[in-house]
Amino acid sequence: QEKERGLEERGERLRELIEENAHMQDVISEKQADLSEVLLRRESLQSHMKQTTDSKRSLEKSLKRMKKEFFFSTVIAIKLSYSNTGTHCNLNAHDLWEAAQRDQIPFSHFPSWIAEYVSSELLKSRR
Numbered sequence: 001q002e003k004e005r006g007l008e009e010r011g012e013r014l015r016e017l018i019e020e021n022a023h024m025q026d027v028i029s030e031k032q033a034d035l036s037e038v039l040l041r042r043e044s045l046q047s048h049m050k051q052t053t054d055s056k057r058s059l060e061k062s063l064k065r066m067k068k069e070f071f072f073s074t075v076i077a078i079k080l081s082y083s084n085t086g087t088h089c090n091l092n093a094h095d096l097w098e099a100a101q102r103d104q105i106p107f108s109h110f111p112s113w114i115a116e117y118v119s120s121e122l123l124k125s126r127r
Contacts, residue, residue, distance in 0.1 A: 071093075075096055089122060
């Protein structure tokens, strides 16, 4: 009788362990599904981040090109303005661009900087 009770207790404990094991398998399956979902989301976010980074690079490149075009257009406009007054200006726009880049002149200061630079160079050449 004692052996039977011992066997019953062991059987009951074994059933509990089997139920616990089944529950743990369910939890593991849920966590694996969650992990798969997180990995897919991560992959999607990485793809979006790459597209955003590529777009940002493209926009920065376009902005740099437009700033340069604005700079050169401003140089031409100022040189034409001097030309209309009979003053000939032989300054090289590429040299001015290099100087502006070297001195880190902000985009918003291009017109005034160019005008001052051209004016000062013209004054130097008259001396």
